[in-house]
Amino acid sequence: MxxxxxxxxxxxxxxxxxxxxxxxxxxxxxxxxxxxxxxxxxxxxxxxxxxxxxxxxxxxxxxxxxxxxxxxxxxxxxxxxxxxxxxxxxxxxxEKGWATILVVVLVGISIPPEIYELFHGVTVLKLVAFILNVAVLWYLLHHLPTHGKKA
The missing domain is CATH 1.10.287 (Helix Hairpins)
Structure with a gap:
């Protein structure tokens, strides 16, 4: 089921x-x-x-x-x-474990450049993208064991 x-x-x-x-x-x-x-x-x-x-x-x-x-x-x-x-x-x-890890790595890599961009000029688009990526990273890190069950 x-x-x-x-x-x-x-x-x-x-x-x-x-x-x-x-x-x-x-x-x-x-x-x-x-x-x-x-x-x-x-x-x-x-x-x-x-x-x-x-x-x-x-x-x-x-x-x-x-x-x-x-x-x-x-x-x-x-x-x-x-x-x-x-x-x-x-x-x-x-719900593949490799996908969760791939997203965590790629989103995690993108956050420092996004912070750099925000320091050089905040726009609504940059801020929304940053907030969404942080939310995705937070969710996947906190639910990694749950989504990592299927190989």
């Missing part, structure tokens, strides 16, 4: 799935920007963008200012991290 998953574990799986989705979209966007760099330059100079869509214009300016090697590295890195994050989510869903 299968026991029901704890709500906090379900929330972590949903959070990790959301992050994996965002990273996948980011990876695809960066790699498409690399492939269609010239078309993006033309698009960014169009009359349509100069009128209403300031956020799109801002993002395009940021992407177009990156070197092609940076776009390639960033796109591939985001794609690989998306895969790792999806594997974490799947492993946690099936």
């Amino acid at each position: 299968k026991t029901q998953r704890p709500p906090a574990l379900i929330a972590i799986v949903l959070y990790k799935s959301f992050v994996a989705s965002l990273l996948t979209v980011t990876s695809i966007a960066l790699l498409l920007a690399l492939k269609n760099h010239e078309a993006l330059e033309d698009f960014s100079e169009s009359f349509f963008l100069e009128t209403k869509l300031k956020i799109v214009e801002y993002l395009l300016d940021k992407i177009l200012s990156l070197k092609q090697n940076t776009l390639l590295f960033s796109g591939v890195a985001a794609g690989l991290y998306a895969i790792i994050t999806a594997v974490e989510a799947i492993g946690l869903w099936y």
Whole structure:
């Protein structure tokens, strides 16, 4: 008989799935920007963008200012991290001990740079990401024996 998953574990799986989705979209966007760099330059100079869509214009300016090697590295890195994050989510869903350890290690590694970023400028997004990662780390550390039973 299968026991029901704890709500906090379900929330972590949903959070990790959301992050994996965002990273996948980011990876695809960066790699498409690399492939269609010239078309993006033309698009960014169009009359349509100069009128209403300031956020799109801002993002395009940021992407177009990156070197092609940076776009390639960033796109591939985001794609690989998306895969790792999806594997974490799947492993946690099936309550595998290795997934719990993987998440604890990767989230634990990410917290010091997040603290550094917060000291250099607090934004809502940075603060929310930091709080969520600390909550995930705390929960998994306190429930490691529970989730580590299935190998």
